[in-house]
Amino acid sequence: MEINLVSDTVTKPSNEMLQYMFKAKVGDDVYKQDPTVNELEATVADLFGMEAALFFPSGTMANQTAIKLHTNPGDEIICDKWSHVYLYEGGGAAANSGVSFQLLDGNRGMITANQVKNGINDPEFYHAPLSKLVSIENTTNKGGGACYDIEELEKIKTVCAENNLKYHLDGARLWNALIAKKQHPKQFGELFDTISVCFSKGLGAPVGSMLVSDKETIKRALRIRKIFGGGMRQSGYLAAAAIYAMQNNISRLEEDHRRAKEIGQLLKQLPWIEKVEPVETNILIFSVKAPLNEKIVVEKLKQKSIHISSMGQGKMRIVTHLDYKEVMHTYVIETLQKMKFD
Template identity: 75%
Template sequence: MEINLISDTVTKPSNEMLQHMFRAKVGDDVYKQDPTVNELEESVAGLFGKEAGLFFPSGSMANQTAIKLHTQPGDELICDKWAHVYNYEGGGMAFNSGVQAKLIDGNRGMITAAQVAESINPPDFYHSPLTTLVCIENTTNKGGGACYDLQTLKDIKDVCTTNNLKYHLDGARIWNALVAKRQHPKQFGELFDTVSVCLSKGLGAPVGSLLLGSKADMAKALRIRKVFGGGMRQAGYLAAAGLYALQHNVGRLEEDHRRAKQLGQLLAQLPWVKSVEPVETNILIFSLKDGYSEAGLIEKLKQKSIFISSLGKGKLRIVTHLDYKEVMHQYVIEAFSKLA
């Protein structure tokens, strides 16, 4: 029994999801003639109260499309120093859009309205890049699955409105935040100009993300997606997995959160653990005490068929997901408890 807790991207489609995919009605989505893709786009856009959606092969492409949509070469966007759009998308904002980032030293990947306001370049000072976009990540990946308070996001929205800035949400794990904070998707849809959501993490679909926004913005995004090579043909088979995931796998995210919190409580009691960051959703980040090796711990766990990842600088990460069953959870708890 191999237990992979490296990421929630490692899940495989269930038999029920596969059957749903096999039965999908498909067409050519490049011509917008795939009925299942169209259904998914309309369904998720409606959930968030947005006018339209666009299906993408990856969350990174959806985010990069949003950045290109909202900026011009030479512009600057504002984000947290740990933001996915800055750290884990291959320098795409520079390569694809010719923009740079003003990085904010936030708290666990989360920034405040005051920090955003302080980071905006004066629009009439042509020596500095023009600030045009604020990117938010919720939940925060590198911040350990932390969830923004809704009022903080509203306060940042006010700053964006006052300064004529666009507002994008990288909602790769927004489903986890919605469940953990008992929030509604429309609360986010009404705040952000564009929202990206992922289907292949906590929801367990094999691939796929969506970008949501106005009809006008999604018409422009369709052209950008084409330029990026993201047009797919009979993508309805993949969209069907997303529809199944939305219908069956959102509520059960609570199980992932519960197990992550239980592991966090256990690790906090172990003598070789220095600290455990707050656990709100399905990501657990912890640090070892001085003298203990990250590589050594990873190897010991590997010998027990448990796989976790290192974030560097003394931090390790565990991510729970729908393929991490209760019997596995009990085995992991026992294995950690016995580690010397």
């Protein structure tokens, strides 16, 4: 039994999801003639109370499209220093849009309205780039699945409105935040100019993300997606997986959160653990006491058929997901309890 807790992107479609995909009605989505893609886009737009949505092959492409929509070359994005758009999208903001970043030192990947306000460049000071976009990540990836309070996001929105800034949400794992904080998608739709959500992480679909916004913005996004090479033909098979995931796999995210919290509670009791970050959703980040090296822990778990991520500097990451079953969870708990380091 191999147990992969490296990421929630490692899941594979269930037989039920595959059957749903096989039965999908499809067309050529480049011509906007795929009925299943059209259904998914309309469903997600309605869910967030926004006008339109566009299906993308990846979350990175959806985020990069949003950046290009909201900025011009030479502009600046304000975001947390751990943001996915900065760290893990291959320098795409610079390559695709010619923009730079104002990186804020937030808390576990989350920034405040005051930080955003203080990070805005004076538009009259032409030596500095123009601040144009605030990008939020919820839940935070490197921040260990942390979730924003909606009140802080509302305060940041006010700062954006007062300073003529666009407001983007990288909501790759927003589904987890919605469940953990008992929030509604429309609360986010009311705040953000653009929102990206992913179907291939916690929801278990094989491929796909969505960008949600107003009709005019999505019309512009269609052209940018084409430029980026993101137009797909009979992509209804992939959209069907996303529809199935939304119908069946959102509420069960509570199970992933419970298991992550249980592992976190256990780790806090182990003598070789230095620190366990607060666990809100399905991502767990922890560190080990010196002189123990995280590579030793990762390797020892690998020998027990348990795979986790090394983040360097003594830190490791565990991500629970729908393919991580209760029998696996029991085995992981028992294995961790028995692990000793001389």
